[in-house]
Amino acid sequence: MHRRRPAIAVVDDDPRVTESLEDLLESAGYAVCCFSSAEALLACDLSDVDVLITDIGLPNVDGLQLRNIVMRRRPGLPVFLITGRHEIADQTRAKGITGFFRKPFDGAALLSAIGEAVGAQTNRGTDHE
Amino acid sequence: MTAERSRQYWLPAIVASTVGILLCWFMNEPFGLLAPVAAIYLYLPGRAVWWLRAAWIIALLGSVVGATSVASGEQDRILQWTAFFALALCIGEIIEIKVSTIFGADALEAMLIVGSMPAYTWSASPDGHATYVSAGTFAYTGLQPATSGLFHLLDNAAWRQIIHPDDYSGLMDKRRESLALSIPFDTELRIRRHDGVYRWFRLYGSLSRDHKGRQAGWYGTMIDIEERKVAEQTLQHNKRQLQQLTDAVPAAIWSTASDGTPTYVNKRFMQMTGATIADVTAHDGSLRLDIILHPDDAEGAMAAFKRSRDTGEPYVRRYRQIRANGAYHWTETRAEPLRDQSGTIINWYGQSIDIHDQVIAQHALEQSERQLQLLVDAVPAMIWSTTPEGQPVFVNKRFMDVTGTTLEDATGPDGMPTFCTIHPDYRADARSAFMDAFATGVPCMMRYPQLRSDGSHRWSEVRVEPSRGENDEVLQWYAVCVDIDDQVQAHEALLQSERSLRQLVETLPAMIDCATPDGEPIYRSKQLREFLGYDLDLLDGEPSRLDATLDAGVHPNDLQGVKERYAHSLATGEPYARRHRLRRFDGEYRWVETRAGPMRDAAGAIVQWNVICLDIDGEMRAQEELRQAQEKLARASQAASLAELSASIAHEVNQPLAAIVANSHACQRWLTASPPNIERAHRTVERVIRDANGAADVVSRIRALFRQSGEKRNMSELRHVIAEVCDLIAEEAARRHTRIAIDVESEVPPVAIDRVQIQQVLTNLIRNGIDAMDAAAGDKVIHVRVSCENDDTVEISVSDLGSGVEFPEKVFQPFFSTKEQGMGMGLSICRSIIDAHGGNLWVENKSQGATFAFSLPVRSRTFA
Numbered sequence: 001m002h003r004r005r006p007a008i009a010v011v012d013d014d015p016r017v018t019e020s021l022e023d024l025l026e027s028a029g030y031a032v033c034c035f036s037s038a039e040a041l042l043a044c045d046l047s048d049v050d051v052l053i054t055d056i057g058l059p060n061v062d063g064l065q066l067r068n069i070v071m072r073r074r075p076g077l078p079v080f081l082i083t084g085r086h087e088i089a090d091q092t093r094a095k096g097i098t099g100f101f102r103k104p105f106d107g108a109a110l111l112s113a114i115g116e117a118v119g120a121q122t123n124r125g126t127d128h129e
Numbered sequence: 130m131t132a133e134r135s136r137q138y139w140l141p142a143i144v145a146s147t148v149g150i151l152l153c154w155f156m157n158e159p160f161g162l163l164a165p166v167a168a169i170y171l172y173l174p175g176r177a178v179w180w181l182r183a184a185w186i187i188a189l190l191g192s193v194v195g196a197t198s199v200a201s202g203e204q205d206r207i208l209q210w211t212a213f214f215a216l217a218l219c220i221g222e223i224i225e226i227k228v229s230t231i232f233g234a235d236a237l238e239a240m241l242i243v244g245s246m247p248a249y250t251w252s253a254s255p256d257g258h259a260t261y262v263s264a265g266t267f268a269y270t271g272l273q274p275a276t277s278g279l280f281h282l283l284d285n286a287a288w289r290q291i292i293h294p295d296d297y298s299g300l301m302d303k304r305r306e307s308l309a310l311s312i313p314f315d316t317e318l319r320i321r322r323h324d325g326v327y328r329w330f331r332l333y334g335s336l337s338r339d340h341k342g343r344q345a346g347w348y349g350t351m352i353d354i355e356e357r358k359v360a361e362q363t364l365q366h367n368k369r370q371l372q373q374l375t376d377a378v379p380a381a382i383w384s385t386a387s388d389g390t391p392t393y394v395n396k397r398f399m400q401m402t403g404a405t406i407a408d409v410t411a412h413d414g415s416l417r418l419d420i421i422l423h424p425d426d427a428e429g430a431m432a433a434f435k436r437s438r439d440t441g442e443p444y445v446r447r448y449r450q451i452r453a454n455g456a457y458h459w460t461e462t463r464a465e466p467l468r469d470q471s472g473t474i475i476n477w478y479g480q481s482i483d484i485h486d487q488v489i490a491q492h493a494l495e496q497s498e499r500q501l502q503l504l505v506d507a508v509p510a511m512i513w514s515t516t517p518e519g520q521p522v523f524v525n526k527r528f529m530d531v532t533g534t535t536l537e538d539a540t541g542p543d544g545m546p547t548f549c550t551i552h553p554d555y556r557a558d559a560r561s562a563f564m565d566a567f568a569t570g571v572p573c574m575m576r577y578p579q580l581r582s583d584g585s586h587r588w589s590e591v592r593v594e595p596s597r598g599e600n601d602e603v604l605q606w607y608a609v610c611v612d613i614d615d616q617v618q619a620h621e622a623l624l625q626s627e628r629s630l631r632q633l634v635e636t637l638p639a640m641i642d643c644a645t646p647d648g649e650p651i652y653r654s655k656q657l658r659e660f661l662g663y664d665l666d667l668l669d670g671e672p673s674r675l676d677a678t679l680d681a682g683v684h685p686n687d688l689q690g691v692k693e694r695y696a697h698s699l700a701t702g703e704p705y706a707r708r709h710r711l712r713r714f715d716g717e718y719r720w721v722e723t724r725a726g727p728m729r730d731a732a733g734a735i736v737q738w739n740v741i742c743l744d745i746d747g748e749m750r751a752q753e754e755l756r757q758a759q760e761k762l763a764r765a766s767q768a769a770s771l772a773e774l775s776a777s778i779a780h781e782v783n784q785p786l787a788a789i790v791a792n793s794h795a796c797q798r799w800l801t802a803s804p805p806n807i808e809r810a811h812r813t814v815e816r817v818i819r820d821a822n823g824a825a826d827v828v829s830r831i832r833a834l835f836r837q838s839g840e841k842r843n844m845s846e847l848r849h850v851i852a853e854v855c856d857l858i859a860e861e862a863a864r865r866h867t868r869i870a871i872d873v874e875s876e877v878p879p880v881a882i883d884r885v886q887i888q889q890v891l892t893n894l895i896r897n898g899i900d901a902m903d904a905a906a907g908d909k910v911i912h913v914r915v916s917c918e919n920d921d922t923v924e925i926s927v928s929d930l931g932s933g934v935e936f937p938e939k940v941f942q943p944f945f946s947t948k949e950q951g952m953g954m955g956l957s958i959c960r961s962i963i964d965a966h967g968g969n970l971w972v973e974n975k976s977q978g979a980t981f982a983f984s985l986p987v988r989s990r991t992f993a
Contacts, residue, residue, distance in 0.1 A: 023795035024794050027794075027802070084783035087776055103783040107794025110791075
């Protein structure tokens, strides 16, 4: 049985960052869809998304708020937060939120974390079948 | 005379006639009738004789004709009657002659009687010529009978001699009239006596006729009436004098008969009233007054007159009587009856006097007195008067109404005033003051609570003044009391209010003083006196209290400024407000805030300066402490901001770094894939290079920021530089409803600038401006202006319409921010950039908003 490629949504207001993440994730065989703001993502159908990667420092709706909204719509969807402001990362981690990467993040570590998340999801999906 | 004479013959005539008729009867012959015929003739009047004579002739002629024409038998009878008629005619003629002769003798006899009478008698022919004048007459006139022939002539010269010339023509007229009409002649005339004196005579004459009715002549007398005439003339004269007198008396005089019929009004009466006696006489002859009296008075006057007429009481009446000009004048009329010896009223005599002026004057006086009384009662003052000794004689109505006290109440049993209206507490003093005034004659004024009709007392002011006679003696004392209770109360209230205000000023926890318009202190409140430790009067003798106060009190460091501000306010009238240190009584300088405001009169002129001075030493110290705390806080936040800055820088660098790392991983994966995706790897590497350069740019710019280097300068047109900035920021400005207006002078030369840096400065300034107007209600406009100050300098300014800059000097310091999320680096960096360009950056507060401006040199200088 041929399985489709896992789809990853990336949200960041810096086009350089989304560009580089799209390149990295595509090189790892993922289907990537980039958004410049939380509102742009929320306007789309999230049902095909397998993993969400979002910057925290976004205009209007920030990454943490976006995570909360998406968690309500897609409970269990893996969400990875990335930020260039390390103090925010420190504060966030203190609140017990996981899946957190500080810019500049290690590509290998990110990919492996995504791979784990996608794998866990696939297994769960299989269990369900 | 004729009747007498005839009576002597009537008996024989009747006898003879009877015998003749009897003979005729017996003899049957007519001749016996001759006896009665003769008797008839004897008694027939003259005219009847003529008729009888005619009858005899006709009868004779008829009998003659009859005798010739009848038969002879009858002829004898007719002849007998013819003879009878002829005899009767003859006897008649004989008797007629006899009778005439007898009467002529009577006349002569009468003449003799007249001539012998001791009177002035005369007679004249029927045609009026004098035929006889008695001897007495001749004796009176002195004329001789010899010359009296004149009387017998037609010439009247003799009459002219003796008759008064004034009476002559009248006499002649009378004579002619009498002769023409045969009426008795009666006139009065003056006849000259022999000695030349004329005396009055009454000349009377009547016409005499004979027995046949013919005019026999005039017979008359002259009666001396001189005495009567004189008496009459005297009477006339007296009457005239009386008339003149009554007419000359300045009163209207009149009289009536006893029954009231008007008999006389004098000339003055007529002149006065314009009425004649006819006007005041009714148709029935009685008195009527309605024509000359006022309609309201006529009836009463008439009734009174009738009453007097009936009772005989004197009549006195005042009424309005008409005047010739139609006006009515007050007139007094008095009338008294004139009685004869038996007491019967003969006449009423009255006089009317015009008393109009007196009545009018009296009315006016009464009116004036009444008005005075009204005035005295109406004036809003209580009035009383006393005798020179002080005995009350009058209180006006208001006095009685207001005090409820009558003249009797105010007068004691001894006639002296009781002063019962004066409040008992003040009565003794007032009594002695009044008595003193009465004794000395000096006017006095007093104030005391005075009784009111409701039993209360109100303050009144009483002034007592004497009225003096010709010899300066006091005639009467007059007093006027005026209720001044309201004024007294108001005055009391005013005093109370002033006391309360003074207390307020004295007890207010503030130091207060007042100064003249030129600033000289005139009053200091207790607080200020206590603070300074000395009173105002200590400054007496100083040339200027103000200067002395300032020199002594104000801290030397503040003195100059205080004096300047005072001088300015005094000169312009602007309110004064200043904080300075003031020396307290114990030598300690304490901060005070002094404010002064001018008090102006209705015309706007300053009449006084009112100054309040608050001890704000505690506040000033607290403020200083606060400032120090703030400074400490600022330093602390400055440290915190450094951490923030480094975090920001890190973020700026981390972004490209993150992209580079991710791209590097991706590149590695593209290359290690089998088969390797060279194309994607190549494209990724390009991105890595690009982002790495970006990161390097950030770092170099931060370095530039801190190193403030003057690198990368190009000659640029400011117009374009600004346009680019505006394009970049346009979207944000629109979102925040702010308009950006650009005004660049045409002659601005290009300048050597770091384009990015200058744009960074402009962006920063414009964004600050937009922020400053966030809360503004009105138009939100940013003005960007470029002007050429001189050949060397260009000035760029950015103005907003916000609330201005609170700390113009501090805004350029690093880490100073008024924004919640600002780092406080923006303006600091801007100033560094401008400094690096050889220009200046500054800020000014405008009437609305702030203007940030910087200058740039036109020719770039060399920087180390």
